[in-house]
Amino acid sequence: MSSVSVGILGFGTVGTGVVHLLTEEQEKLQQQSGSHIHIEKILVRDIDKTRKIHFDDNRLTLDPDDILENPKIDIVIEVMGGIEDARNYLYKALKNRKHVVTANKDLMAIYGTELLQVAADHQCDLYYEASVGGAIPILRTLTDGLSADRIQKVMGIVNGTTNYILSKMNRESISYEEVLKEAQALGFAESDPTSDVEGLDAARKMVILSHLAYSVPVTLEDVRIEGITEISQKDIYYSKKLGYTIKLVGISELDDPYIDIRVSPTLLSTKHPLSSVENEYNAVYVYGKSVGETMFYGPGAGELPTAIAVVSDLISVVKNLNLGVNGHHIFLPKNEKKCKSPDSMKNQFFFRMHVLDQPGAFSKITSLLNEHGISLKKIIQEPIPNRHIAEVVIITHTVEEKLFELTYQQLKDLDVVMDVKNFYRVEG
């Protein structure tokens, strides 16, 4: 049986999982891939650090070139994270005709198209299933499983931290700030949670998904991004009452030939398959012209789930190696990208406001909405005891976003309106 040598860049959480699988599951991986897989070198930051699993010190290195320039190494696994160093290393690896497996969404969202081109030019494989949705094989589903269909919409709950926070806020009526603190203490949120809670992490994943769904060269600038930091218990309370769940959802839609991609807090009807995805789980919903609704669900992160995605990619690369067909499974964007103009976007909206509890107040609001042709789907009005104020919550029918935003501003100026809270998009 042939033998294949791999070099691993990084020995953190995911790296540990990968090393664990490659050592503990040798026989299984040999059966699956047709080759013995041998770890030649691992790039680390500190050789002497105490690690969860034992690995021969002589095969740890501080010098990336021990891997990137090592003629013994066939395949490079990148699990170090970060952007610029990772890009330079993989660029070098591919130029040296080493195949690459990476779990790095930040890298692939920004330099994916460029790196895929370098891989194709050098007949190298570049697999990155682990970059989106942890163990959910969603990239393969888009490129292989549903390859005959025309994908029209991809919706993803692709950030575990924010889904954990919103699930807990939904269950326990605790404020965003409190839940975030608790999530940080439990390791479900980073000490600097910005990229998660502001939606950037999810946006990067939506870039990768959109590229494969529509075969267009999407960049991060194409994504409208809004985070979850403004969501209050009141928003959650009224959403539930109206039959919805608030989730941070990435939505990528094709309105041929235009695409529209956004990440934002979204009210999902409790009948939507995504609405029951709880805690740190991820799920990607794909709507295809012919297949209709499908959904793929699983753990979005974690040492072993992510490592399974990396090592399953590795098995594919080794199989390709044995068949001599590396570099033929690169999905470079084949279509031109046209982004939808913000002026033509339409959506349903949820918003709430405090109004004076006096005769005619509600009719002033509905008159304004009516003037702009905005019709209402659901309304709740609840008095706030002892304050002569009522809380009004509205879900509109589908309306042009631009028109809605204009009207929303005008509502603030009505004399009967005390304040208008944030608005959110509504699906289904």
Add this chain to the structure above:
Amino acid sequence: MSSVSVGILGFGTVGTGVVHLLTEEQEKLQQQSGSHIHIEKILVRDIDKTRKIHFDDNRLTLDPDDILENPKIDIVIEVMGGIEDARNYLYKALKNRKHVVTANKDLMAIYGTELLQVAADHQCDLYYEASVGGAIPILRTLTDGLSADRIQKVMGIVNGTTNYILSKMNRESISYEEVLKEAQALGFAESDPTSDVEGLDAARKMVILSHLAYSVPVTLEDVRIEGITEISQKDIYYSKKLGYTIKLVGISELDDPYIDIRVSPTLLSTKHPLSSVENEYNAVYVYGKSVGETMFYGPGAGELPTAIAVVSDLISVVKNLNLGVNGHHIFLPKNEKKCKSPDSMKNQFFFRMHVLDQPGAFSKITSLLNEHGISLKKIIQEPIPNRHIAEVVIITHTVEEKLFELTYQQLKDLDVVMDVKNFYRVEG
């Protein structure tokens, strides 16, 4: 650009979908596969039959050898259904070195291992994604996406007809017989629904899934099968009350080195991801040693969803053809099969009975259960008005199946017990 010729066996529902995609989506398929795909011949039963889509009469044939012995044809798509003829045709096609894509679960459940061996011997591809779960790419998920993991459990709602019937019974409090009649009128159930409602169709799909999950040569005889015909509204009523949903579930478990496969009505906790799969939708839940819980959801049947699975397989075959690597993606069983002995099975059980509403009756029942070491997880007792009878519903903790069945028989003989209804397995 190269051109590839296909022959299609069958021009029914799925065949129509396949022909539709191959004619309407030529450009997209060319982009995906790298070749122009041309339909050379279609085997039909009646050339003159009126069809939903137009296709050149001269390329319809009544003679299978026009396809199987046709030197122009590279790939045979089998969408005719049935078992013996389909087997003989595909056997001949593979011996003539034609690659095969089939949607035929009955065939693959019975002759799968044999046909895969013939394909491997002749360096041919044999793809059959459409045979399980319609458009859900679940076979690829097991063979590629999760290839690095050790699958420990596969649970499937893989029969749309029974899921439609149970969903409707659950929503509308109508009897099984009434819902079946309605489903037949709407085309959701066959005029002879036996193979669906008795669980055989689901069992065949579980054979295919189990083979790929554990790489063992499973046969239909290895599956314990129970259908849904005995489920009553009372069963559904009490299940709901206790926090469960009754579904027809295929469960395939590995208790290394033993496997256990069954299809039976099962109470799923409403927290289980499968419990919210409604109507004609299918879903397959996969539990892997490293990835934990994943689930894949989509339409389980239908002209276009099934055709997408067939044509996505076709794209893979054409890509392999262009790379010269056909016959290298055959998953023949690599492990020995050991079935778990029925004596060692354990489960939780739900059952209900009518008992005399008199002092000491309930204690007689619990004494008997206690004698056998069966402990109770949930109990409901409801009096039946004006009849001095109570209905008692019990969910046990995990117990040996053999012991439970023995106790169940003894319960019938207690003087306070009037009757004991069917029992069902409980998950989670």
